[in-house]
Amino acid sequence: MVPKPERVFDRVREWQGLASFASAGAQAGHGATLGIVSGRRRQGKSFLLQALAEETGGMYFAATEATEAESLRLFGDALVRHTRAALDRPFRDWNDAVAELFRRSRGDRPTLVVVDEFPFLSRVTPSLPSIIQRELGPGGSGRDSSARLVLCGSAMAVMGGLLAGQAPLRGRAGLELVVQPFGYRDAARFWGLADPRLAVLVHSIVGGTPAYRYEFTQGDAPTGLDDFDSWVVRSVLNPQKPLFREARYLLAEESDIRDPALYHSVLAAIATGNTTNGGIASYIGRRSDQITHPLNVLEDCALVTREPDVFRPGRSRYRIVEPLITFYEGVMRRRWPELEAYRGETVWGSARETFLAQIVGPHFEALCRAFAQDADEEVYGGFPATVGAGVVNDPENRTQIEIDVAVFSPPDGGRSGRLLSLGEVKWGETMSRHHVARLARARDLLAAKGYDTRATTLACYGGAGFTEELRASAASDAGLRLVGLNEIYGVG
Structure with missing residues (x-):
């Protein structure tokens, strides 16, 4: 088993699964294997996979939004750097690229190859999953390869569809890992919060998303309960901090969301306590059948979850999965002009009671259910x-x-x-x-x-x-x- 570096906080189960997949024996005759890693943005998937590639001597390639020709050129450059052998000729298409990748990954030792942000590639080249499927098949170049190919992405609808229904890669994956936010106890340790009350308050805003601890707040965490209000103003409601606009970006980054106004209204309805289908529809002024599609899209994007009523079959309530979105919809969105004008302290003074009643209360209920489940x-x-x-x-x-x-x-x-x-x-x-x-x-x-x-x-x-x-x-x-x-x- 590949040891987990100290710089990787927690993620013990995730690391064990990835390391087991990456280091599994080549097993002559079994060929290359495929792994799928997904999860919402900012959960540390790339950090985890980069660390694994470094520890195993594997190849890590992060795709970008680019044309097929440029992506092929960038992928070819990464393959040359990893194998230290020049290409005979530039790749004409992904048929060439995938076949060459598997050919260069032959040997007795398994070779980890990570393709991060895979949805960027498949959106431009929709046939790419089919090409990978063919090369992993009996007659493909992956037959004699020891590659451990990991496809990773944050577009949950796209990544979930790779292995669903009649998708080409269905039945091909030897690993399917969803990287979740930290649990509430791990999140408290990650933020260095020893006071449980303070931990609940902070978790009600930033949840267990690792990136919000350092990258989005520059390491600023509340020092105690008496510093919480000040921390909200200086780190969450401050237009100069990345966390300020993050909730908006989370929605904008989902390609399946084509009418942001409608989706923001649906999320606002849920954030303010209208959690049933009828309640949401009434809040935004639409019929119930008109919000079925946006709710399904939000579920597919893992931004909303539908929780069935355990005593009344057929009835359910919706809950926003990302606490920062709940905080934005319940506190920030309605006061956005004031917040952009650096009036965060004034806004928080009048919104704090709403936060405690409409956001912390329901969030604490979810934490108690998580406690019971474990x-x-x-x-x-x-x-x-x-x-x-x-x-x-x-x-x-x-x-x-x-x-x-x-x-x-x-x-x-x-x-x-x-x-x-x-x-x-x-x-x-x-x-x-x-x-x-x-x-x-x-x-x-x-x-x-x-x-x-x-x-x-x-x-x-x-x-x-x-x-x-x-x-x-x-x-x-x-x-x-x-x-x-x-x-x-x-x-x-």
Whole structure:
């Protein structure tokens, strides 16, 4: 196994997968192999692959937006530098280039070849995936090659389509890796944040995207809770900082988004709490069927995710995946002229409460679900297989009970999993027996519907703590669990 350099923070699983793929034996007769690496922009894919190429002596080629002729010339130059052997003649097309790449990668040792920003190439030369497929096939030049070819890109719709349906490369890849943002605990370590409350606030803006830590903020991180407001003004709401316009660029960089105004309105609807199909349509003044396509595109671009209601089949809510976009749509977009005029401190003074209520609250709920998904068996008395949110109808009281964290065990044969836990999340409100009573009512209603609630734990996830009465109840009731910030972040 190729050792991971110290300069690569975390990414242990990703490195192991890539290193295993890159160093797998040549295996005579098996030939070249293909790997696909994708992920949203700014997640460190290029950094990771460059490090791997350096450690293994492989070739790294970063494509640019260029004509086919220029891209071929640049690729040829990179191949010559790597192999230290001149080309007999310039490449006429990608048929020549791919065949020559595989011919030059023959030998007993596997040779890593990374082609980064692959969508730039395939957009100009749509036949390129088919050419690679042919050369990887039985009669292709890859048959006797030891190349480990990695195609990487950030255009999620394009990269996802490489191996989908009837795509030429379907069934050809020996590696399919999606590089995700850092988890919330790793993100806190990466930013050097020891205070869980501060970690939640920062994560609600920048999430787990590695590039925002140094490249976009020049290494500026809040030194403590009392520095958070100042940090927002000087690093996020400052027109001189790259982070200021980043959310706009994230949307503009997606080639499938052809009507930015419509997509910004859809995202603004979700960011302000209109998370159902009907709610989004009403917010932007369109019919529900008119927003199906933009929602599908945003899902394909991995900017939005659809989360099903675990108690009401067929119903779901939408959530923005990138916190910076939520922050932009919920705070910055409506005050953009003022922010461009360097009035960030004034804007933040009036928008801070909106941030805490509409952005941090829902984001904290998502963090609590992530905590539940990764919990050990002893936390809820079983292995958490499915974690989500949902609504329980209470016909007797003519109301609905929202469950923020519902945890199910794995299905048992033909039966659905046990309901391990029902949880409520509060960021700015001290939790009390009132919240437990709501959860208990929901448990009884679900039991009447046939859910297995015999050992369901009632959980309160509190960002502002719990009343003494509730703490006393939890101390004597094994079926009640209080989860605070320290436990969520593994502190203490």
